[in-house]
Amino acid sequence: MPIQTRRDDDGQTLVISIEGRFDFSTHQAFRDAYEHGDPAVRNYIVDLSDTTYLDSSALGMLLLLRDYAGGDSARIVIENCNNDVRRILSISNFEQLFNIR
Amino acid sequence: MDDSAAEHSSPLRILIADDSDSDRLILKTLLKRLGHEVLDVANGLDAVSLFQREAPDLVLLDALMPIMDGMEAARQIKVLAGERLVPLIFLTSLSEAGALARCLEAGGDDFLGKPYNRIIIEAKIKAFNRMRLMHQTLSDQRDLIRERNRQLTEEQEIAKRVFDNVAHSGCLDAASIRYHASPQSIFNGDVLFASPRPAGGMLIFMGDFTGHGLPAAIGAMPVAEIFYGMTNKGFNGEDVLREINQKLKRILPTGMFCCGAMIEADFKLNQIQIWNGGLPDGWLIRPSGEHLALPSRHLPLGILSPDQFNADFERVGAAPGDRVLMMTDGFLESADSEGNVFGEQGVTGTLDQLEAHDHPFDAMMAAVHRFTGNFEDGDDLTLCCLEMMDEAGLAPLPDRASPSALAGPAEWRCTYEIRERTLGEFSPLPLLLHICMEVPGLRRKSGEIYTLLAELYNNALEHGVLELPSDWKHSPEGFGRYYAERNRRLANVEGHYIRITLHHSLKPDGGRLRVVCEDSGQGFDFRNHPSVASGISPPKGGRYAGRGLLLLKRLAETIRFHEQGNHVEIVYDWQFARTAEDRDD
Numbered sequence: 001m002p003i004q005t006r007r008d009d010d011g012q013t014l015v016i017s018i019e020g021r022f023d024f025s026t027h028q029a030f031r032d033a034y035e036h037g038d039p040a041v042r043n044y045i046v047d048l049s050d051t052t053y054l055d056s057s058a059l060g061m062l063l064l065l066r067d068y069a070g071g072d073s074a075r076i077v078i079e080n081c082n083n084d085v086r087r088i089l090s091i092s093n094f095e096q097l098f099n100i101r
Numbered sequence: 102m103d104d105s106a107a108e109h110s111s112p113l114r115i116l117i118a119d120d121s122d123s124d125r126l127i128l129k130t131l132l133k134r135l136g137h138e139v140l141d142v143a144n145g146l147d148a149v150s151l152f153q154r155e156a157p158d159l160v161l162l163d164a165l166m167p168i169m170d171g172m173e174a175a176r177q178i179k180v181l182a183g184e185r186l187v188p189l190i191f192l193t194s195l196s197e198a199g200a201l202a203r204c205l206e207a208g209g210d211d212f213l214g215k216p217y218n219r220i221i222i223e224a225k226i227k228a229f230n231r232m233r234l235m236h237q238t239l240s241d242q243r244d245l246i247r248e249r250n251r252q253l254t255e256e257q258e259i260a261k262r263v264f265d266n267v268a269h270s271g272c273l274d275a276a277s278i279r280y281h282a283s284p285q286s287i288f289n290g291d292v293l294f295a296s297p298r299p300a301g302g303m304l305i306f307m308g309d310f311t312g313h314g315l316p317a318a319i320g321a322m323p324v325a326e327i328f329y330g331m332t333n334k335g336f337n338g339e340d341v342l343r344e345i346n347q348k349l350k351r352i353l354p355t356g357m358f359c360c361g362a363m364i365e366a367d368f369k370l371n372q373i374q375i376w377n378g379g380l381p382d383g384w385l386i387r388p389s390g391e392h393l394a395l396p397s398r399h400l401p402l403g404i405l406s407p408d409q410f411n412a413d414f415e416r417v418g419a420a421p422g423d424r425v426l427m428m429t430d431g432f433l434e435s436a437d438s439e440g441n442v443f444g445e446q447g448v449t450g451t452l453d454q455l456e457a458h459d460h461p462f463d464a465m466m467a468a469v470h471r472f473t474g475n476f477e478d479g480d481d482l483t484l485c486c487l488e489m490m491d492e493a494g495l496a497p498l499p500d501r502a503s504p505s506a507l508a509g510p511a512e513w514r515c516t517y518e519i520r521e522r523t524l525g526e527f528s529p530l531p532l533l534l535h536i537c538m539e540v541p542g543l544r545r546k547s548g549e550i551y552t553l554l555a556e557l558y559n560n561a562l563e564h565g566v567l568e569l570p571s572d573w574k575h576s577p578e579g580f581g582r583y584y585a586e587r588n589r590r591l592a593n594v595e596g597h598y599i600r601i602t603l604h605h606s607l608k609p610d611g612g613r614l615r616v617v618c619e620d621s622g623q624g625f626d627f628r629n630h631p632s633v634a635s636g637i638s639p640p641k642g643g644r645y646a647g648r649g650l651l652l653l654k655r656l657a658e659t660i661r662f663h664e665q666g667n668h669v670e671i672v673y674d675w676q677f678a679r680t681a682e683d684r685d686d
Contacts, residue, residue, distance in 0.1 A: 056311040062358030063404065067355045092360070092379045093400045 011040050017047040022058040028084060030061050041048040044069055049080035054088050066097060077101060113230060116157040117141045118148035118174065119192060120166045124215065128161065131219055135226070149177045157187070159229060161213070164193040164204055173239075179208040186236035188229035192625060219307035236627065261288050264318040267325045271295040272303070272475035279462040280485040283431070290317025291429050291483040294325060296332040302368055304332050305484065307485055308361040308402070309380060309429040320359055320403075323348050331541060334511070334607075336677055338365035339412045342402075344378060344541060346410045349403030358403040362427055365414065368490060373425055374414035378402055381433055381445070387415055390455040392415070395425075411670040423489045425463055435473050443472050447653030452483075462486035474571040510539055511607045518600040522561060525591035530554055533601060535655070540605060542612050542675045549656050550588035550614070550673070556649050557618040557669060558599065565622030566597045567665050617668070624665025 001024060004017045016033045019024065034044065044065065044098065047063075068073045077099045090101060115137050120126040122143070129139045133186065140155055142148050146169045150164060160178060191204040204212055212227065213222060275282055280339040283289050290310040297303050306328055310317035313549055324345050331341045342363050345380045349359055360379030367373070377383055379401035385393040399411055419425065428448075435443045451468040455461060463483060515536055517529055537543050537550050563569045567590045573579035598621075604615040653660055658672040663667040 042479075057356075060311055060358070063358070064356040091381065092399045093397060096400055097404075 003033050004028050005033045006067060007041075008045075009043070012042045013040075013043040013045060014038075015045045015047055017050065019050040021042065021053045021055075022048070022061075023055045023056040026062060027057065032066070042075060044074070044076045046076065046078045047080055048085055050083075051085055052082070054085045055081060059088075059094065061090055062094070062098065074075050075099075105238060109253065111230075112136050112138055113226070114138045114140065115159045115161065115226075116148065116152060116155070117161045117164040117192075117541045118143070118145060118166065118171070119161075121163070122142060123154040125193070127331070128217060128222075131217060131222060135223055137226075145171060145174030148174045149181070152178050153181055158233065159193055159226065160187060160189045160207070160322060161219075164191050164195060164200075164212075172204065175204075175208040184240060186233050188231070188233055190225065193557050218385060235452055242616045257288070257533075260315055260318060264288070264290075264321060266500055266531045267294045267321050271329065272297055277303075277304075277461075277490050278422045278485065279461075279488075279490045280357045280483075281466060282483050283481055283677065288304045288315070289431060289481050289483075289582065290321070291431065292321045292324065293483060293485055294328045296329055298332060300338070302421070303364075303366045303487070304346075305364045305366070305485065305487060306330070306341075306361060306428075307380065307427050307483065308359045309431070309483070315338050316357070320349060320353060320357075323352065324359070327508070336364045336541070338374060338376065338414060340541070340677060342411060342412050343407065343545075346402045346405065346412075347407045358401040360397075360401040360429070362397075363414075363428070364487065365427055366419070366425070366487060366489065368421075371418060371420045372416055373489070374416050375421045375425075376412065376414045381428055381430050381448075381656060383449075384452060384461070385419060385426075385453070386424045386426060386455070386461045388422045388619075389457055390452075391456075392452045419489045419655055421489050423490045425487045426465065428465075429483040429486045432469065432484060437473050447472060456571055460486075470535075508563065511612070514602065514607065516600060516602040517597055520598040521596070524566060524594050524597060524599065525588075528558075530558060530603065533603065537605075537614065540612065540614075540631075542677065543614065546673075546675060553602070553616065553656055553671060553673060556653055557616065557671065559600065559668070560649060561618050561620035561622070561669075564623070565620035566594060566599065567591065568622060608674070611674065613676070614672045614673045616673065618671075622667050624667035 002019050002021075004079070005015075006015050007013065014034060014090050016030070018030070022030075034041075046062070046065070061074055062076075062078070066076055068074075069076060075086065078089070078094075081100065086100075089098075094100065115132055117125060117128055117132070117139060119128065119142070120143050125141050125143070129141050132139050140151055140157060142151055142164045148160070149169070151157075151161065157248040161268045162171040162174055162178075164314065166174075171191060171193075177193075178187070178189060187207060188210045189203075191209045192215060193201070193204065193212050194215045195201055195204075196214075202210060211225060268282070268291070272278070273293065275295070275297075278295055278656075280293060282291065282293055290312065292310075293305070294306045295303065296305075306324075308321075308324065310320045327344050327348060328341055331344060337346075345361075346360075355636055359377075361379040362375065362383060363373040364383075374383070375383060375395050376399065377395060377397040378399035379397050382397070382590075383395035385395060395415065395417070398415070399413075405411075432446050433442065433448065447468065448465070451465055452461070455464055462484065470481065519527065519532060533554050534547065534551050537554075539549060543550055565573060567587060569587055569590070571585060573583040573586075599621070600617075600619045602617040602619075604617075606613055650660075653671065656673070658674045659670075660672075661670045662668065663670065
């Protein structure tokens with residue numbers, strides 16, 4: 001399964017892991033991962049340890065998540081990027097919108 | 102509805118061919134009792150010609166017949182049936198496996214043994230009918246899909262042509278610009294615009310919308326309008342960029358954006374200003390081959406709201422002979438036959454190997470073509486190279502700029518008058534603000550403009566027409582009394598009016614909005630009014646008490662009172678965003 005989710009911090013944090021290519025084909029699965037609307041979730045972590053590739057539609061999906069999670073007040077961390085993924089995020093200056101570590 | 106009832110209730114037209122009269126009669130009777138229409142013949146030849154004439158739904162054929170046997174008839178009937186599935190069942194007393202297999206090879210779909218078993222015949226007919234119907238459904242759906250696909254492809258062709266008229270345009274043919282854009286067949290949604298500025302210099306915009314094809318291309322149209330419309334009117338890169346971002350933020354769905362870069366070239370000051378949001382590094386290349394990266398420092402366009410958007414440009418000295426190179430990421434992602442990408446290493450590698458007087462554009466195009474092996478399909482590239490020139494050396498460009506509605510009305514006047522009972526029922530402020538917002542230069546100032554208009558109108562209404570003393574508003578009890586009295590007096594405003602006239606004209610450095618507000622009230626002694634004269638707020642009093650007048654004075658360039666004081670004229674100036682020359686270091 002390319003998208004896996006789990007809950008941490010007594011259910012307050014939703015961790016979404018993406019395996020392989022994060023592109024348009026993962027669109028629906030990614031949305032399904034967070035859209036069930038559990039109000040207990042306050043923080044989101046997008047774990048890219050196994051993500052090999054990120055394209056502009058993935059960036060779009062991250063923006064959708066951010067919008068869903070409250071826009072400017074959203075708490076989203078993107079972590080464990082490999083060099084290529086990190087480079088794509090930095091060219092788009094996404095660290096201005098997301099906490100990337 | 103019960104399936105078996107449905108199948109049973111729709112009678113089929115069945116063709117039977119058997120040279121034995123008795124067998125034929127038995128089968129015919131059997132089938133008619135099941136409710137079907139039966140056509141019967143005694144040999145293969147008649148079977149084929151009857152099939153052609155009557156188009157039955159099902160065919161039952163004896164394997165051995167004179168003149169033309171069942172196998173041959175089967176072959177011919179299957180050819181005549183074409184794409185339609187007409188089940189063909191052999192009637193045979195042959196039990197030898199080889200012979201039965203040959204029947205099926207000849208085009209038969211099944212066989213029925215003699216002597217006939219009514220139950221088996223009924224079951225097989227039903228089963229084949231289901232198959233026949235399903236096949237028909239699939240065929241119909243396939244035809245539908247084929248037709249829809251053809252329509253969509255046609256629509257995309259048209260869209261590509263429209264896009265192509267918009268996407269690569271402006272003064273890209275100027276001597277100072279070399280560029281490569283993908284052929285029309287690759288609908289990649291990249292745009293490249295270039296325009297000279299009225300005061301000299303040039304603006305270039307390169308954009309890469311998320312996605313491919315039609316959704317990506319839709320953003321191109323409004324961006325082109327904004328770019329050319331505003332540049333022609335003298336707006337600079339910062340103004341244009343803000344407007345583009347705001348437009349895209351508004352029209353693109355969340356998750357869609359445009360990676361872009363804007364270059365403002367100033368040939369008088371020998372410098373370029375660059376804003377890069379999401380495109381790969383741009384490059385400034387000196388004739389010596391020395392190169393300087395111009396990286397992306399901003400989020401792409403269409404993501405941030407206007408108040409969060411950062412339009413800061415980076416300034417770099419660039420003399421005649423220097424060249425600025427920009428590309429979209431299609432360039433970096435160009436791949437060879439093994440899937441290796443050209444990437445940033447491909448670009449920097451090529452730049453490092455530049456010899457003095459190599460043209461970087463040619464070198465880069467050659468390098469990427471060498472790398473990819475010249476694949477036509479892989480030509481998803483947008484590359485642009487601007488050469489800094491001595492302004493005097495630039496030939497005047499033909500004026501191909503068409504007037505654009507986007508540039509906004511520049512010279513106009515509008516009068517709006519509200520009379521009598523409408524005074525209490527309708528606020529003209531949103532409408533008047535909207536009219537002012539048609540001027541792009543005023544959009545940044547919408548707050549101040551609204552405040553100005555509101556202050557003028559409310560004073561005219563409450564102190565001019567209704568003659569309410571404003572000091573009532575300053576105590577808690579007075580407040581309620583004020584609004585109660587206001588409503589009471591609004592019921593008696595026959596013969597009263599408020600007239601607001603807006604004038605707008607352009608100036609060399611921006612524009613001027615003049616607002617005149619007249620009302621039918623008594624006016625006031627403005628010559629002796631302390632606030633008007635000296636700017637000190639009176640402790641209490643009538644017209645323009647409190648902070649209103651001070652506010653107006655702060656916002657407007659000038660304020661003048663006429664007639665009895667019931668005619669106010671305000672001048673509000675706006676400037677183009679500061680040019681490079683104005684900015685202090």
